[in-house]
Amino acid sequence: MFAFFEQLVRPTDVPVKPPPAGLLAFYWHFVSQTKGLYAALFATGLAVALIDTLVPVFIGHFVQIMEASARSEALNDAIPMLIGMSLLVLIGRPLAVLIDSFIRHNAVVPGVTSLIRWQSHWHVIRQSWTLFQNDFAGRIANRVMHTSDAVRECVVSSIHAVWYIAVYGASALFLMGSADWRLAIPTALWFISYIFFLHYFVPRMRDLSRHSSERSSILMGRVVDSYTNILTVKLFSRATDEDAYVREAIEDHTGAIAAHMRLITKFTTTLAVLNALLLVCTSAIGLLLWSQGVLEAGIVAMAVPLAWTIANTAGWVSWEMNRAFENIGVVQDGMETIAVVNTMPDRPAARNLDVSTVHGEIRFERLTFTYGRSDGRKVLDSLNCTIRPGERVGLVGSSGAGKSTLINLLLRFYEIEAGSIRIDGLDIRELTQDSLRRAIGVVAQDTSLLHRSIAENIAYGSTGATPAQIEAAARRAQAHEFIVSQRDWNGRIGYDAHVGERGVKLSAGQRQRIAIARVVLKNAPILLLDEATSALDSEVELAIQDQLLGLMEGKTVIAIAHRLSTIACLDRLLVLNDGRIVEQGTHEELLQLNGQYAMLWRHQSGGFL
Known part of the structure; x- marks a missing residue:
């Protein structure tokens, strides 16, 4: 009963x-x-x-x-x-x-x-x-x-x-x-x-x-x-x-x-x-x-x-x-x-983006964004740029130049105010947000983990991943060695150990390596790296660099880094200032221009004397 x-x-x-x-x-x-x-x-x-x-x-x-x-x-x-x-x-x-x-x-x-x-x-x-x-x-x-x-x-x-x-x-x-x-x-x-x-x-x-x-x-x-x-x-x-x-x-x-x-x-x-x-x-x-x-x-x-x-x-x-x-x-x-109206719902006729068919061309067309400010100050000002499929692009610029805003608009965390962003010719506003984000792998600077096991955090990038796949991703992210030594307060060890709220039981570098392993396992055709190695020490960073280069292979990559040495090897660098692209080219080409990028490079390579 x-x-x-x-x-x-x-x-x-x-x-x-x-x-x-x-x-x-x-x-x-x-x-x-x-x-x-x-x-x-x-x-x-x-x-x-x-x-x-x-x-x-x-x-x-x-x-x-x-x-x-x-x-x-x-x-x-x-x-x-x-x-x-x-x-x-x-x-x-x-x-x-x-x-x-x-x-x-x-x-x-x-x-x-x-x-x-x-x-x-x-x-x-x-x-x-x-x-x-x-x-x-x-x-x-x-x-x-x-x-x-x-x-x-x-x-x-x-x-x-x-x-x-x-x-x-x-x-x-x-x-x-x-x-x-x-x-x-x-x-x-x-x-x-x-x-x-x-x-x-x-x-x-x-x-x-x-x-x-x-x-x-x-x-x-x-x-x-x-x-x-x-x-x-x-x-x-x-x-x-x-x-x-x-x-x-x-x-x-x-x-x-x-x-x-x-x-x-x-x-x-x-x-x-x-x-x-x-x-x-x-x-x-x-x-x-x-x-x-x-x-x-x-x-x-x-x-x-x-x-x-x-x-x-x-x-x-x-x-x-x-x-x-x-x-x-x-x-x-x-x-x-x-009972709050969703300010960013999918459009009624939004279509799912088939990840398996994505080539990875990204086109920013007259992109303007102000965060709705009353003073009308433009964080992005009629920005135009095309990133070819498989091209690896670095974004450079001082804080407030618009780098993170560009990434957040691509992920549709904010509604585009003017202009458009297209992936393989498709306006991202015509796509469902879930399918769009499934096509994009992200390693953010501020890595936050779920209060669950390490294995569950890595597998968050791929539903149904096997233990062998999880371990392989962790090895590529140089995370396996520290993972197997983990033990939590309930006696769970290795990949079963829980990481605490927001990953508090791990160091910043360990959290970032878990995040990289998660993206390795996700294997999305578009990769966004926002200061992806900022929390790593030099030795681990060097070990991961080769893995990141392998991870970038065949993917369209947008990378943000204040440490210019980490992105100098990319195919093209875009220098942003006041929401516009003011310089672009390879590392060597930008140094020869002797402009803003060259000034930033001299500061970092020569020190702030």
Whole structure:
């Protein structure tokens, strides 16, 4: 039975469409995928609420039976009712509660929570690089994790709250009004007051909850930021400053929680007063009417427990409504990351680039890019260049000349503002981004590894790579020797050893050799080297140079290096300045020009005296 309910939801199916931006539409996007479960919750909630409402009625009948002068006869007449009541309490209610619990705790909680969390992650990880550049990784993760719980709890709480307040309220008014309209007055006034009570408190709870959730996300982001950059914190002895950075977020969060709790205290006190007035007034009117002979004791015995049940239920319903609106605040905070329109989606008719057919010609045509700056300063200014298939090209220039921007545009990390980039004559904007990047191997200056095994990090470049292929790639990158000596904190050794977050267990040079091995295994037709050997010592660099030359064989290569000696052997060098190509040629040709490249070469070969 448990397995049946646990398997009703398949949480990790690939999503069909992204979550919409509107709040109600965002909720419905996820609710509609499992609406059968929520409909079942409605049904079981109704059954439990109806049964609970009948209990005070049964109490009233008990009193009437016990008041009868002919007790045996009254008891005999009441046997069918007593049997029905017993079956309802002993079998009906436990069965309804069991089914409700199966649906809520064994289907909705694990399945729906994981479904929302999985789909949120699925969409977020496909957002543009810019989204991750502009936010804390910790805050993004916090929103993905907490939004799923908030959506589920908000919907479930609303379902239970609506049924209980509707069933109890309607039943109480009907039963009391049927006995005497005056008996229903306290309940009617209480409901009017209760509506105003919810109208006042619930939206304020929602706003304070959202504010508290925002502060919590910021706090999480700051803490994770400090931990992620712990080496920098240690190197600059800035633990005290990090204390202040995190303390500010904690104090903001504490203030938000305190404001929230102040409102909760007012909330509970006001509700307690309303419930006390309901119980006292119902009892007083019931006793008054009984003393006047208008009502029988059984009716009063029904009305007072019913009022008490309403009072208790109202507190529970209020908290359910409160939780629902608090969760709305959490959802609204999470939507700022999850329900964000992808700024760089593939075009509707985008085609897949077949890596096996790529020759590797790259053409930059009147390429202009400003990063959207208001001052209009051009990082790339009408740049034109054609790189032939199999040609090895080096990019040279001072910082800010546009080298890395050119690489990022080729990888489609940013949308081209003017001009175009073509691979084998195909505009890269007409290609799917995944297929474009599968055709390009990259070794970046800032190498970041996944917190997984060394083998998994190398195999990231080629799905399904065998251990033998992984080792061969590592040997070509001069990484095998240090890999086999690795041992992590769980005793895993060699290629199975884990590298820590962002590869923190390895040196910069070791991380870079893993990155080179990854690209060796990927074997893409286009190769981008962004300071690929910057973290290597001279001995290892010399050993790898021959391997890199072999890796470049037959590939179109674009290499960036501030150390000019590492790219002097390439087929052609492009010198960039202010977003334009100001010089180009071989190393010898550029030296003969005695221009900017020659000046840079003299500085590096002769020293900065």
